[in-house]
Amino acid sequence: MKKNSTKITVFLGVICALITAGSSWYSVVFNDSRFVAPMDLSVYAFRMQDLPMIVSGILFALYILYLFVMLMRIIRVKKQKEASSRMTKRVDPRLGLLGFFGFTGFLGFWTYHADKTVFPFVFFIFFGFFGFFYEGKLSATLMDERYCENKLKANYSANKAAMSIIFFATVFLGQGTLMGNLEYTFIAYIITVALAIALNLFLSSFLLYRYDHEELPKESEG
Amino acid sequence: MPDFVCRLKRYRQLMDLTQEQLANQVGVRRETIMRLEKAQYNPSLKLAVDISRAVGIPIEEIFIFDLEEFNSRDTSEKNGEKN
Numbered sequence: 001m002k003k004n005s006t007k008i009t010v011f012l013g014v015i016c017a018l019i020t021a022g023s024s025w026y027s028v029v030f031n032d033s034r035f036v037a038p039m040d041l042s043v044y045a046f047r048m049q050d051l052p053m054i055v056s057g058i059l060f061a062l063y064i065l066y067l068f069v070m071l072m073r074i075i076r077v078k079k080q081k082e083a084s085s086r087m088t089k090r091v092d093p094r095l096g097l098l099g100f101f102g103f104t105g106f107l108g109f110w111t112y113h114a115d116k117t118v119f120p121f122v123f124f125i126f127f128g129f130f131g132f133f134y135e136g137k138l139s140a141t142l143m144d145e146r147y148c149e150n151k152l153k154a155n156y157s158a159n160k161a162a163m164s165i166i167f168f169a170t171v172f173l174g175q176g177t178l179m180g181n182l183e184y185t186f187i188a189y190i191i192t193v194a195l196a197i198a199l200n201l202f203l204s205s206f207l208l209y210r211y212d213h214e215e216l217p218k219e220s221e222g
Numbered sequence: 223m224p225d226f227v228c229r230l231k232r233y234r235q236l237m238d239l240t241q242e243q244l245a246n247q248v249g250v251r252r253e254t255i256m257r258l259e260k261a262q263y264n265p266s267l268k269l270a271v272d273i274s275r276a277v278g279i280p281i282e283e284i285f286i287f288d289l290e291e292f293n294s295r296d297t298s299e300k301n302g303e304k305n
Binding site for chain 1: 249250251253254257263265266268269
Protein backbone atom coordinates (compact mmCIF):
# COMPACT_ATOMS: atom_id res chain seq x y z
CA MET A 1 0.00 0.00 0.00
CA LYS A 2 2.78 2.38 1.00
CA LYS A 3 4.83 1.45 -2.09
CA ASN A 4 1.74 1.88 -4.28
CA SER A 5 1.05 5.40 -2.99
CA THR A 6 4.71 6.34 -3.57
CA LYS A 7 4.48 4.99 -7.12
CA ILE A 8 1.25 6.94 -7.75
CA THR A 9 2.80 10.15 -6.36
CA VAL A 10 5.88 9.79 -8.57
CA PHE A 11 3.75 8.83 -11.60
CA LEU A 12 1.50 11.88 -11.16
CA GLY A 13 4.57 14.08 -10.73
CA VAL A 14 6.10 12.77 -13.96
CA ILE A 15 2.77 13.28 -15.83
CA CYS A 16 2.57 16.85 -14.49
CA ALA A 17 6.18 17.56 -15.52
CA LEU A 18 5.57 16.15 -19.03
CA ILE A 19 2.36 18.16 -19.48
CA THR A 20 4.11 21.34 -18.26
CA ALA A 21 7.09 20.69 -20.58
CA GLY A 22 4.75 19.97 -23.54
CA SER A 23 2.59 23.03 -22.99
CA SER A 24 5.69 25.22 -22.50
CA TRP A 25 7.10 23.93 -25.79
CA TYR A 26 3.74 24.63 -27.49
CA SER A 27 3.67 28.14 -26.03
CA VAL A 28 7.24 28.92 -27.13
CA VAL A 29 6.74 27.56 -30.67
CA PHE A 30 3.14 28.52 -31.45
CA ASN A 31 2.05 31.15 -28.90
CA ASP A 32 4.78 33.83 -28.63
CA SER A 33 6.05 32.31 -25.32
CA ARG A 34 2.94 33.52 -23.48
CA PHE A 35 2.96 32.35 -19.83
CA VAL A 36 6.56 31.20 -20.29
CA ALA A 37 8.22 34.59 -20.66
CA PRO A 38 7.23 37.27 -18.13
CA MET A 39 4.00 39.03 -19.23
CA ASP A 40 1.80 41.84 -17.98
CA LEU A 41 -1.35 40.12 -16.69
CA SER A 42 -3.19 43.43 -16.11
CA VAL A 43 -3.83 43.71 -19.87
CA TYR A 44 -4.37 39.98 -20.42
CA ALA A 45 -6.87 38.86 -23.07
CA PHE A 46 -7.76 35.20 -23.43
CA ARG A 47 -6.65 33.25 -26.51
CA MET A 48 -7.43 29.64 -27.34
CA GLN A 49 -3.69 28.95 -27.67
CA ASP A 50 -3.28 29.85 -23.97
CA LEU A 51 -5.35 26.85 -22.96
CA PRO A 52 -2.51 24.27 -22.73
CA MET A 53 -0.50 26.51 -20.37
CA ILE A 54 -3.58 27.31 -18.24
CA VAL A 55 -4.50 23.60 -17.97
CA SER A 56 -0.93 22.58 -17.12
CA GLY A 57 -0.76 25.37 -14.51
CA ILE A 58 -3.99 24.18 -12.86
CA LEU A 59 -2.76 20.55 -12.92
CA PHE A 60 0.54 21.60 -11.38
CA ALA A 61 -1.28 23.52 -8.60
CA LEU A 62 -3.51 20.48 -7.95
CA TYR A 63 -0.43 18.26 -7.74
CA ILE A 64 1.18 20.58 -5.18
CA LEU A 65 -2.08 20.50 -3.19
CA TYR A 66 -2.07 16.69 -3.40
CA LEU A 67 1.53 16.59 -2.11
CA PHE A 68 0.58 18.90 0.75
CA VAL A 69 -2.40 16.72 1.74
CA MET A 70 -0.21 13.59 1.58
CA LEU A 71 2.41 15.27 3.78
CA MET A 72 -0.23 16.24 6.35
CA ARG A 73 -1.57 12.68 6.36
CA ILE A 74 1.91 11.22 6.90
CA ILE A 75 2.58 13.65 9.77
CA ARG A 76 -0.78 12.79 11.40
CA VAL A 77 -0.19 9.02 11.14
CA LYS A 78 3.32 9.43 12.55
CA LYS A 79 2.03 11.49 15.47
CA GLN A 80 -0.69 8.93 16.20
CA LYS A 81 1.90 6.15 16.17
CA GLU A 82 4.13 8.09 18.56
CA ALA A 83 1.22 8.82 20.89
CA SER A 84 0.06 5.22 21.00
CA SER A 85 3.53 3.68 21.38
CA ARG A 86 4.18 5.32 24.80
CA MET A 87 7.88 4.83 24.18
CA THR A 88 10.52 7.53 23.95
CA LYS A 89 12.29 8.16 20.63
CA ARG A 90 15.34 6.11 19.74
CA VAL A 91 18.25 8.55 19.97
CA ASP A 92 21.92 7.64 19.67
CA PRO A 93 23.79 9.11 22.68
CA ARG A 94 26.69 9.89 20.34
CA LEU A 95 24.53 12.69 18.92
CA GLY A 96 25.59 14.51 22.09
CA LEU A 97 28.90 15.13 20.33
CA LEU A 98 27.03 17.70 18.21
CA GLY A 99 27.31 19.88 21.31
CA PHE A 100 30.92 20.58 20.35
CA PHE A 101 29.54 22.65 17.45
CA GLY A 102 28.74 25.17 20.17
CA PHE A 103 32.40 26.23 20.04
CA THR A 104 31.71 27.61 16.54
CA GLY A 105 29.98 30.44 18.41
CA PHE A 106 33.44 31.82 19.18
CA LEU A 107 33.78 32.50 15.44
CA GLY A 108 31.52 35.47 16.13
CA PHE A 109 34.40 37.39 17.74
CA TRP A 110 36.43 36.94 14.56
CA THR A 111 33.59 37.75 12.11
CA TYR A 112 32.60 40.82 14.16
CA HIS A 113 36.08 42.25 13.89
CA ALA A 114 36.35 41.22 10.20
CA ASP A 115 33.04 42.53 8.82
CA LYS A 116 30.79 43.34 11.82
CA THR A 117 28.81 40.09 11.37
CA VAL A 118 27.37 38.90 14.68
CA PHE A 119 25.26 35.95 13.51
CA PRO A 120 27.85 33.23 14.42
CA PHE A 121 27.29 34.04 18.13
CA VAL A 122 23.93 32.28 17.71
CA PHE A 123 25.84 29.00 17.23
CA PHE A 124 26.41 28.94 21.02
CA ILE A 125 22.94 27.35 21.05
CA PHE A 126 24.58 24.14 19.78
CA PHE A 127 26.01 23.62 23.27
CA GLY A 128 22.48 22.49 24.14
CA PHE A 129 22.97 19.44 21.93
CA PHE A 130 25.12 17.90 24.67
CA GLY A 131 21.68 17.01 26.09
CA PHE A 132 21.33 14.34 23.37
CA PHE A 133 23.79 12.29 25.39
CA TYR A 134 21.26 11.99 28.23
CA GLU A 135 18.27 11.77 25.88
CA GLY A 136 19.99 8.85 24.17
CA LYS A 137 20.42 7.09 27.49
CA LEU A 138 16.65 7.28 27.97
CA SER A 139 15.76 6.24 24.42
CA ALA A 140 13.11 3.53 23.94
CA THR A 141 11.94 3.95 27.55
CA LEU A 142 8.33 3.40 28.54
CA MET A 143 6.78 6.81 29.28
CA ASP A 144 4.86 5.89 32.42
CA GLU A 145 3.43 8.43 34.83
CA ARG A 146 6.68 8.77 36.79
CA TYR A 147 8.56 9.52 33.55
CA CYS A 148 5.97 12.15 32.56
CA GLU A 149 6.10 13.70 36.02
CA ASN A 150 9.90 13.82 35.94
CA LYS A 151 9.82 15.33 32.46
CA LEU A 152 7.52 18.13 33.59
CA LYS A 153 9.71 18.72 36.63
CA ALA A 154 12.89 18.78 34.51
CA ASN A 155 11.36 21.13 31.92
CA TYR A 156 10.13 23.43 34.68
CA SER A 157 13.57 23.65 36.32
CA ALA A 158 15.31 24.13 32.96
CA ASN A 159 12.88 26.86 31.90
CA LYS A 160 13.22 28.58 35.26
CA ALA A 161 17.03 28.62 35.03
CA ALA A 162 17.01 29.91 31.43
CA MET A 163 14.34 32.52 32.09
CA SER A 164 16.18 33.80 35.16
CA ILE A 165 19.34 34.30 33.11
CA ILE A 166 17.40 36.05 30.32
CA PHE A 167 15.59 38.22 32.88
CA PHE A 168 18.77 39.40 34.62
CA ALA A 169 20.54 39.87 31.26
CA THR A 170 17.64 42.00 30.03
CA VAL A 171 17.65 44.15 33.15
CA PHE A 172 21.42 44.52 33.22
CA LEU A 173 22.14 44.85 29.49
CA GLY A 174 18.96 46.82 28.88
CA GLN A 175 20.82 49.85 30.22
CA GLY A 176 22.82 49.70 26.98
CA THR A 177 26.02 50.92 28.54
CA LEU A 178 28.27 47.86 28.54
CA MET A 179 31.77 49.27 28.10
CA GLY A 180 30.03 52.40 26.82
CA ASN A 181 29.27 50.72 23.51
CA LEU A 182 25.78 49.76 22.32
CA GLU A 183 27.14 47.17 19.85
CA TYR A 184 29.02 45.35 22.60
CA THR A 185 25.82 45.37 24.66
CA PHE A 186 23.91 43.84 21.76
CA ILE A 187 26.58 41.15 21.28
CA ALA A 188 26.60 40.37 24.99
CA TYR A 189 22.82 40.03 24.91
CA ILE A 190 22.92 37.66 21.89
CA ILE A 191 25.55 35.51 23.61
CA THR A 192 23.61 35.42 26.87
CA VAL A 193 20.32 34.49 25.23
CA ALA A 194 22.00 31.84 23.04
CA LEU A 195 23.69 30.32 26.09
CA ALA A 196 20.43 30.46 28.06
CA ILE A 197 18.64 28.56 25.28
CA ALA A 198 21.51 26.04 25.19
CA LEU A 199 21.27 25.64 28.96
CA ASN A 200 17.52 25.08 28.68
CA LEU A 201 18.00 22.36 26.02
CA PHE A 202 20.74 20.66 27.98
CA LEU A 203 19.15 20.90 31.42
CA SER A 204 15.77 19.52 30.31
CA SER A 205 17.48 16.31 29.14
CA PHE A 206 20.05 16.13 31.92
CA LEU A 207 17.60 16.73 34.77
CA LEU A 208 15.12 14.23 33.33
CA TYR A 209 17.87 11.60 33.34
CA ARG A 210 18.94 12.56 36.85
CA TYR A 211 15.43 12.50 38.30
CA ASP A 212 14.80 9.20 36.60
CA HIS A 213 17.93 7.45 37.84
CA GLU A 214 18.97 9.00 41.12
CA GLU A 215 17.68 7.79 44.44
CA LEU A 216 15.49 10.36 46.13
CA PRO A 217 17.05 11.74 49.29
CA LYS A 218 15.25 10.47 52.33
CA GLU A 219 14.05 13.15 54.71
CA SER A 220 15.69 13.11 58.09
CA GLU A 221 13.68 11.98 61.07
CA GLY A 222 12.44 14.58 63.42
CA MET B 223 11.25 9.25 56.93
CA PRO B 224 8.90 9.00 53.91
CA ASP B 225 5.44 10.60 53.96
CA PHE B 226 3.77 7.23 53.76
CA VAL B 227 4.41 3.55 54.24
CA CYS B 228 4.04 1.23 51.28
CA ARG B 229 3.39 -2.43 51.93
CA LEU B 230 3.28 -3.35 48.27
CA LYS B 231 6.32 -5.63 48.42
CA ARG B 232 4.68 -7.88 51.00
CA TYR B 233 1.42 -8.24 49.04
CA ARG B 234 3.22 -8.62 45.72
CA GLN B 235 5.28 -11.48 47.10
CA LEU B 236 2.11 -13.04 48.53
CA MET B 237 0.65 -12.97 45.02
CA ASP B 238 3.89 -14.54 43.77
CA LEU B 239 4.46 -11.68 41.34
CA THR B 240 7.82 -10.27 40.31
CA GLN B 241 8.32 -6.49 40.02
CA GLU B 242 8.50 -6.90 36.25
CA GLN B 243 5.21 -8.82 36.08
CA LEU B 244 3.40 -6.30 38.26
CA ALA B 245 4.87 -3.42 36.24
CA ASN B 246 3.60 -4.96 33.00
CA GLN B 247 0.15 -5.51 34.51
CA VAL B 248 -0.26 -1.91 35.59
CA GLY B 249 1.58 -0.36 32.61
CA VAL B 250 4.60 1.20 34.29
CA ARG B 251 8.32 0.49 34.40
CA ARG B 252 9.92 -1.91 36.87
CA GLU B 253 11.86 1.01 38.33
CA THR B 254 8.58 2.72 39.20
CA ILE B 255 7.42 -0.34 41.14
CA MET B 256 10.81 -0.47 42.86
CA ARG B 257 10.48 3.15 43.98
CA LEU B 258 6.91 2.61 45.06
CA GLU B 259 7.97 -0.26 47.28
CA LYS B 260 10.60 1.97 48.86
CA ALA B 261 7.91 4.67 49.32
CA GLN B 262 10.08 7.00 47.24
CA TYR B 263 7.34 7.73 44.73
CA ASN B 264 3.82 8.94 45.41
CA PRO B 265 1.60 7.29 42.76
CA SER B 266 -1.41 8.76 41.01
CA LEU B 267 -4.86 7.61 42.09
CA LYS B 268 -5.19 5.59 38.87
CA LEU B 269 -1.91 3.74 39.42
CA ALA B 270 -2.80 3.10 43.07
CA VAL B 271 -6.16 1.63 42.02
CA ASP B 272 -4.52 -0.47 39.29
CA ILE B 273 -1.97 -1.82 41.77
CA SER B 274 -4.65 -2.52 44.34
CA ARG B 275 -6.63 -4.51 41.73
CA ALA B 276 -3.50 -6.34 40.56
CA VAL B 277 -2.62 -7.59 44.05
CA GLY B 278 -6.26 -7.86 45.20
CA ILE B 279 -5.81 -5.75 48.34
CA PRO B 280 -7.59 -2.45 49.21
CA ILE B 281 -5.56 0.70 48.56
CA GLU B 282 -5.56 1.77 52.21
CA GLU B 283 -3.90 -1.52 53.14
CA ILE B 284 -1.10 -0.98 50.63
CA PHE B 285 -0.46 2.73 51.12
CA ILE B 286 -0.63 3.95 54.68
CA PHE B 287 -0.51 7.70 55.18
CA ASP B 288 -1.46 7.74 58.86
CA LEU B 289 2.02 6.95 60.14
CA GLU B 290 1.13 7.21 63.86
CA GLU B 291 -1.55 4.58 63.46
CA PHE B 292 0.81 2.43 61.42
CA ASN B 293 3.60 2.69 64.02
CA SER B 294 1.29 1.79 66.90
CA ARG B 295 -0.19 -1.12 64.88
CA ASP B 296 3.30 -2.27 63.92
CA THR B 297 4.51 -2.15 67.54
CA SER B 298 1.51 -4.07 68.86
CA GLU B 299 1.96 -6.69 66.08
CA LYS B 300 5.62 -7.11 67.08
CA ASN B 301 4.70 -7.38 70.77
CA GLY B 302 2.07 -9.99 69.92
CA GLU B 303 4.68 -12.02 68.00
CA LYS B 304 7.07 -11.88 71.00
CA ASN B 305 4.36 -13.06 73.45
